[in-house]
Amino acid sequence: MTRLSVRRPFPGPSRLGGVATLVAMLAVVGRARGEPPAAASDPLPPPPAGPAPTAPTPATPDTEQPPLGVLPTTAEDKLMDPRMARSWGALPARTFVSTTVDLGFVYFRPRVALGYGKPFTSWFGVEANPIATSGELAAYAGLRLELPYFDFRLGPRFFYALSHTYLNREPSYTRLELETSNGPQATAVTYEAEVDLSIPVGPGSIIGRGSLSYVTGVPNGQDVFEETLHVIVQPPWVWRGRLGYAFRFGTYGQHSIGLIAEVLDVPMRDDSLTLRAGPLIRFVLSRRVELRGSFVVPIVSPDTIGLVGGDFAELGVRYRWASE
Secondary structure (H helix, E strand, O other): OOOOOOOOOOOOOHHHHHHHHHHHHHHHHHHHHOOOOOOOOOOOOOOOOOOOOOOOOOOOHHHHHHOOOOOOOOOOOOOOOOOOOOOOOOOOOOOEEEEEEEEEEEEEEEEEEEEEEEEEEEEEEEEEEEEEEEOOOEEEEEEEEEEEEEEEEEEEEEEEEEEEEEEEEEOOOOOHHOOOHOOEEEEEEEEEEEEEEEEEEEEEEEEEEEEEEEEEOOOOOOOEEEOOOOOOOOOEEEEEEEEEEEEEEEEOOOEEEEEEEEEEEEOOOOOOEEEEEEEEEEEEOOEEEEEEEEEEEEEEEEOOOOOHHEEEOOOOEEEEEOOO
């Protein structure tokens, strides 16, 4: 049997032209409707750009902050500031008014100063302070120059003794003679110059004081118990020298405890050399509040007046403030 093969004809030019015409017509219709030509894969549009992230503001060191006011102003400015990071010297030199109030057993010494510089750090000006203790009422006014490690003052001090009178001149005195002498209450004006030093050495500081006093207003032939120096004076001169060492401790070395010895002499009295010694303490709770104490007792003296002849000038609290 003979097998017949059928050959399919190849599309001719007329059929191919019809297909091309149909594709062209569809493209024209799509453009008329506003449809973009299809793409194989359209990428997703990028998300809208948001605001750039803000970098955190670096914290300002406490040492750059201005001094505190009379009372705390924010939660960080507590009355008791154990960080001890802020300083009275943070602001530039300026004209200022400052106060220092000492309150203790048994004394009250407010002090007001008007000066130029950095209060309690490096400044020059004038100061005045009334003094009230169990033994005297007094008032002082004078010039003050304070620098790091150096403090100088010069001025007169008037005092009125509450329990002591002038003393008839004797080679030496007892406590009974001092407390029971008759006569008017003693008064005097003492002109004094005083220098304090504090030089850092090792774990603490060498501390020193030198003063020269000129006592006036005492009747001829009589002596007087100088209520601030705690020594019986035959006018007019008294000099004092003090030397000691204070160890520093605490996170910032703000506290100190030390031992001092001092010598006083009244040139017009024979054999009048007085030697005293004892500890000093200072606890700094903030740059405004301190606890202070001194217990300097007489060891050698021409008089036997007991602890009255010691220097217990501080046993209490100190508060400081300065204008900005």
